[in-house]
Amino acid sequence: MTAITELVSFDVEGSVGIVTVDNPPVNALSAGVREGIKGGIIAANKDDAVTSIVLFCNGRTFIAGADITEFGKPMVGPSLLEVIVGIEGSSKPVVAAIHGTALGGGLETALGCHYRVASPTAKVGLPEVKLGILPGAGGTQRLPRVVGVPMALEMIAGGAPIGSAKAAEVGLVDEVIEGDLRAGAIAFAKKVVAEGRPLVKISDQDEKLQEAKENPAIFDDFRKSIARKTRGFVAPENCIKAVQAAVELPFVEGLKRERDLFVELMGGEQSFSQRYFFFSERLAAKIPDVPKDTPLLDINSxxxxxxxxxxxxxxxxxxxxxxxxxxxxxxxxxxxxxxxxxxxxxxxxxxxxxxxxxxxxxxxxxxxxxxxxxxxxxxxxxxxxxxxxxxxxxxxxxxxxxxxxxxxxxxxxxxxxxxxxxxxxxxxxxxxxxxxxxxxxxxxxxxxxxxxxxxxxxxxxxxxxxxxxxxxxxxxxxxCEGFVGNRILHRRSEQATALLMEGAMPADVDRVLFDFGLPMGPFAMSDLAGNDVGWRIRQGKGVTSPVADAICELGRFGQKTGSGYYEYKEGSRTPVSDPIVEDIIVKASKAAGIDRRDISDDEILKRCIYPMINEGSKILEEGIATRASDIDVIWVYGYGWPIYRGGPMRYGDAIGLKNVYETLLEYQKEHGDFFKPSALLERLAKEGKTFQDA
Ligand SMILES: NC(=O)c1ccc[n+]([C@@H]2O[C@H](COP(=O)([O-])OP(=O)(O)OC[C@H]3O[C@@H](n4cnc5c(N)ncnc54)[C@H](O)[C@@H]3O)[C@@H](O)[C@H]2O)c1
Structure with missing residues (x-):
């Protein structure tokens, strides 16, 4: 066995050269892996005893993907694209032996190989879209050439992996190997040579693109089919454009287009936030003062x-x-x-x-x-x-x-x-x-x-x-009261209500927050959850809220009673603005001596969101949450905060804490101490820092 790099070795068994990746835990495509594969293929091509090559991975999986800790850092060693060109250009057939997961760069590497075999439990996919990017090493150009455009669109813009059986059915895997994968892959490689099978270079194949060439409407139909699910996200559209390039341009031009679309996403705020969130979710599982080796109790009932x-x-x-x-x-x-x-x-x-x-x-x-x-x-x-x-x-x-x-x-x-x-x-x-x-x-x-x-x-x-x-x-x-999620939610609800009193209508507030990316605005949400819940709590505490109380007094508890802040037609969940509610709101403003005014969308957004960031900051200050990113995890998974905005705390960082702080100060002057910035926010804003530095 020869070590090509610390992470990749090369050895020869009979006539088969085996390039083995060993980069635990998931054989991520770090610089050493890329360099090793490239070197392994060169070594195999130079070795006269070798007539075919197997790319195999040790441990529990094939290459599970890129090394995302390298994202945003200068490239060291060969690029993945270069490695894949080397594999595809090999004069001896290369067979990828896939077990575990071949995701992202892992699958792109396998697509550079001339053949692919897989164990029955293997999964393959291009999930980059979930990190706000697209497969940038030829995946968008090669996959449609293997599985056809409709399936490639599903896999690339949707991001979900498929299992071995499906992969074999659509031609992405040439053979499913029961039993020992390494031995099976070696036997397969020998068979390729014995049968004189061709070196299948996917980049040369065009047949599977014909359907889309003849029917370009495929792309718009697909766009429509995912529009609801991908509202607000930019990556799915770039994924579609990249696959479209595979159909419309020669391979090399398509690769360039893929690169441009990739770079555009990689430099954008959305992918930054989505990658941040990927790490945040994993970090949230760790509690700093609880040792890793704390013994666990058995939970069986x-x-x-x-x-x-x-x-x-x-x-x-x-x-x-x-x-x-x-x-x-x-x-x-x-x-x-x-x-x-x-x-x-x-x-x-x-x-x-x-x-x-x-x-x-x-x-x-x-x-x-x-x-x-x-x-x-x-x-x-x-x-x-x-x-x-x-x-x-x-x-x-x-x-x-x-x-x-x-x-x-x-x-x-x-x-x-x-x-x-x-x-x-x-x-x-x-x-x-x-x-x-x-x-x-x-x-x-x-x-x-x-x-x-x-x-x-x-x-x-x-x-x-x-x-x-x-x-x-x-x-x-x-x-603490409301814990993290609801405590922050309450600050937003208070502002949503205040905005009604000052001049906005429920549909204005809800539209702005929906457009921001939330699944629904506060009033639609209240109608869904039931307005009576809050009403009873207020009654218990002896507090009032003029608009909300008046709505409940009319029995408008929300969707379940057919009306609330909105009206709902029989059997429909679509909120329709209701003049009765608008009348209640206008009268409530008058009774409180407030002159109603036009409120801009920008003000609605800031008045609702900035107090949430401020409350999150207080929560951090009090040590109720360990990290700002934990608050973001709570808001993305508990309240549908758009993942491409990372969470409220990440959003604050993205727009600049100085901006948030200064705007809160202005609101404080105008509307009172509800808006008083927390000490932590003030410090970070003045020091030009983010919540990640807190
Ligand atoms: N509904 C929500 O959205 C939500 C979300 C998060 C947390 N919670 C919390 O979850 C809890 C339950 O809320 P829910 O919405 O399911 O209420 P619920 O009224 O739907 O259900 C409560 C159930 O508990 C039963 N119950 C009451 N006393 C009992 C007793 N002594 N022994 C056994 N059963 C008893 C009642 O018969 C009823 O079926 C509350 O503490 C609530 O704050 C609710």
Missing amino acids: CGIIGAGTMGGGIAMNFLQAGIPVIIVETQQEGLDKGLALIKSNYAATVSKGRMSQTAMDKCMSLLSGTIKLEDISDVDIVIEAIFENMEVKKEIFQKLDAICKDGAILATNTSTLDIDEIGEATNRPESVIGLHFFSPANVMKLLEEVRTKKTSHTVMATCMALAKRIGKVPAMVGV
Whole structure:
């Protein structure tokens, strides 16, 4: 065996030269890997004993992608494009042996090879679009030449990988190899030589492009089909343009076009934010003061208290992860209703073809219910999801303390209550934690985990790992009113309401925030969630909100009653502005002695968003969140903040904290201390720094 570089070796077995990449954990295409592959191919071509070449990777995967830590840094060693040209230009056939995942640059490398074989569990794809870029090493030019334009568009602009079987069906993989992949690939390479098969250079192939050449409407049809899903993103359009170039231009020209479109994205704010978010999500799983080797508790059963909106959704996450769930209700009727709802939710998923009947049956077999709290005495974790009332929750936790086995995790799904206080109601506050799921709990990715002053490291580490197991993205925060997500949301809601009083209408505010990239504006969101929820909370606290209260007094609770801030036609979820609401708003302004004025879109945006950034800054200052990026993870996964804007804190950094700070100062002068910049924001703005430096 000869080492070409530290990460790539070359050896010869009979007539087959084997270039082996060994760059754990995922064989990323670092400079040493690129240089090694290039050198390996040259060495194989020089070696007279070699008649064919296999590109193989050690460890758990083929080249899983680019080394994204190299992004934005000066290029060292050969570019991937250069490496691929070397492979494709080899005078001896090169066979890529794919296992694990061949993604991005990994698949582009494989596309440079003359043949591809794969293990049955391998996955291949070009997911660059998810980082706001496109495959920039020929992927957009070669893939359509192999799988045809429609499929290439799906894979490149959508970013989802496909499995071996599908890849073989569409000709992306030449053979699926059961058993030993390395041996199978060597045998395949020998077969290619023995049968005198051609050196298939994908760049020379044009046949699969014909369909799109004859029907250029393919591209616009595809654009329309993804428009809703990709609203606001710039990368998908560049992906489409690159594939279009494969059809319209000769290969070499197409490559140049791909490069230009790639460079345009790479230098843009969106891909910066999307790459930032990629790292943020991974970082959020780490809690600095909890050692990495903290022992984890075994979680093999879960008790959920309350079979309402949240309890049912939470249960589904555990069932799908294969963890048995017992749900507790107070009355048999409520329990039956809750269990039936879970079943009907699964049945709906099955009928849409998104789940198999077998998978549904398995989930349902893991679910049971009871009206006796004692029945959950043996579970490893309890999640309480009963209505929001401190006294009732404390009582439940005292009972759990008496009933549950030692070491069981006692979690609450409260959205507003002081979890320190709940923990203190037990004799084991170290076992108490907040697991704040978002509605619908079986769909939303975020799990905001809330540590109390006494939550143990073991409980925190176990709950972070558990989140991953049940398909959630966790972020750990501390106790404060509304925790991180809702606390920031409240600042925005307050401004949205103030804007109504000063001159805007719900549709103005909602339009500006929708155009900014959020899934919906605050008033459409309130109509969806139910305006009565906030109304009851205000009544409980003895506070008023003239517009919101007047709307609720008319029974306009939102979509569920057919009207709220908007009107909804029977069976429709489309909000329609309603003169009755506009009249309520105008009268409320008058009663408060406010002269209504025209408010610009720019002001609406800043008044809603800058206080969110300021609140995030206070949260950081107080140590409630560990990092600004954790706040961003919460807002992207919990509230649909557009990932291409990174999150509210990243957005603040992007537009400049000095701008945010100065605008807040102006608003403070005009509207009062609600806008007072936090000390941290002031310091960072004055020092010309970002939240990443905080
Ligand atoms: N709905 C949301 O969007 C949302 C989001 C995040 C968190 N939360 C929090 O989740 C919790 C539950 O909210 P929800 O919307 O599911 O409420 P819900 O009213 O839909 O369900 C609560 C259920 O708990 C049952 N229950 C009440 N007392 C009980 C007891 N002692 N033992 C067993 N069951 C009991 C009720 O019968 C009811 O079925 C609240 O703390 C809420 O703040 C709600």
